Amino acid sequence: MFDLKGKVALLTGANGGIPRATAALFRKLGAHLLLTDLDPAALETFAQSLPAAEARILTARVDVTNREEVDEAVALAGREFGGIDILVTGAGLYVEQPVTEMSDEDWRLTLGVNLDGVFYACRAAMPVIRHGGSIVNIASMAGHRGSVRHAHYAACKAAVLGFTRSLVHELSPRGIRANCVSPGIIATPMTEGVMASNGAALIANTPMRRFGSPDEVASVIAFLASDAAAFVTGETIHINGGLYMD
Numbered sequence: 001m002f003d004l005k006g007k008v009a010l011l012t013g014a015n016g017g018i019p020r021a022t023a024a025l026f027r028k029l030g031a032h033l034l035l036t037d038l039d040p041a042a043l044e045t046f047a048q049s050l051p052a053a054e055a056r057i058l059t060a061r062v063d064v065t066n067r068e069e070v071d072e073a074v075a076l077a078g079r080e081f082g083g084i085d086i087l088v089t090g091a092g093l094y095v096e097q098p099v100t101e102m103s104d105e106d107w108r109l110t111l112g113v114n115l116d117g118v119f120y121a122c123r124a125a126m127p128v129i130r131h132g133g134s135i136v137n138i139a140s141m142a143g144h145r146g147s148v149r150h151a152h153y154a155a156c157k158a159a160v161l162g163f164t165r166s167l168v169h170e171l172s173p174r175g176i177r178a179n180c181v182s183p184g185i186i187a188t189p190m191t192e193g194v195m196a197s198n199g200a201a202l203i204a205n206t207p208m209r210r211f212g213s214p215d216e217v218a219s220v221i222a223f224l225a226s227d228a229a230a231f232v233t234g235e236t237i238h239i240n241g242g243l244y245m246d
Contacts, residue, residue, distance in 0.1 A: 002226035005030030005055075008081040009225070010073065012036050012064050012121050013091030015043050017188025018138060021214035022088055022221050023050070029222060030055055031086065034077050036062035056080075064091040064117025065109070074124040085133045086225045087125045089118045089160075092138065096149045096193060107152050114156035115163075122167060122178075131175040134225045137164045138217075139180040139236060141244045157182075161236060168234040177233035179224045184240025186212045207242030 009026050011019050014035035023033055023046075032055045037043045040061040047057045060076060062069045077084050093113040097106060118137055129135070142150060143157025160180065167178040185191055185202050191211075194202075203209055217239050223229050224237070238246060 002029055002222050002228055004086070004222070004226060007031045007085040007225075008034070008077060008083065009086035009088065010034045010036070010077050010084050010121075010125065011088045011090055012062065012070075012073075012117060013089075014059075015039060015046055016090055016092060017214045018183065018186060018217045018221075019088065019090030020046060021218035022090065025215070025218045025222050026086075026225075027051065027053060027055065027057070029226075032081055033057045034073065034081070034084075035059045036064075036073050037091070038063055064089075064120060065112035067120050070117070070120040071124045074121075074128060078128050083128045083130045084125050085130055087121060087129065087133075087135045088221060088225070089121050089135075089137045091117045094150065094153050094191070097152070098149050099151050102152060110152040111156055114153060115159050118160050118163065122163075126167075126171065126176075129171075129174075129176050132227070132230075133176045134229070135164070135167065135171070135176070135178040136221050136224045137178070137180045138221075139164075139182045141182050141184040141238065141240050144182060144238075144246055145244055164236075165234050172233060177224075177229070179229070179233060180236040181217060181220050181224070182236050182238050182240075183217050184212060184238070184243045186214060186217055186239075188214055202243065205243060206240070210241065212239060212241060 015037040140157040142154040147154040
């Protein structure tokens, strides 16, 4: 479908549903992978489950709310691969809470993972992303229309959209692109709660009458990461089966 042979891709939150599907597809397309997440054992198990190939896979424990750990992961990519071609910010936290029940700590942790983590990863990677490279930030439908009992999550994702558009002005002179994907309800462990509580109504309001799969998001991320999207930057692609149309 697309060719990523020889490219180096760094993924945060790489043991999540969408990042796992993305890593598997990138592997199939020939990319070297640096996979980061909080649970190193689970991450290594996932990495070992990917098919054998010429391209290398490295894993690293990274808490995206910790600037030093993010910086070190990017430095590792520089030492081992000489740089980065693709950055996918997949780390996410999606907790159901009404605003009146959110503590300051709840708010700051959600922003830390979903917004600070994107900022830290992009800032660290920007100096080492090579010409022709691509940043793909995983936003959300929630960032466009809000989300009941997930106001902190929606606020973060709206900020990611604006942040990504702003990156374009700094990256374009270097031949680097930045885009977002905004998934709707995708069948992953992170969305099990909302699917269980409100799944029937969501499906009824979705023209395609089903939830999406992580593979369907991964294929769009791969497009944005590839040379097939060489003139696409500052854009957001919705992946929601028609549930939200901007």
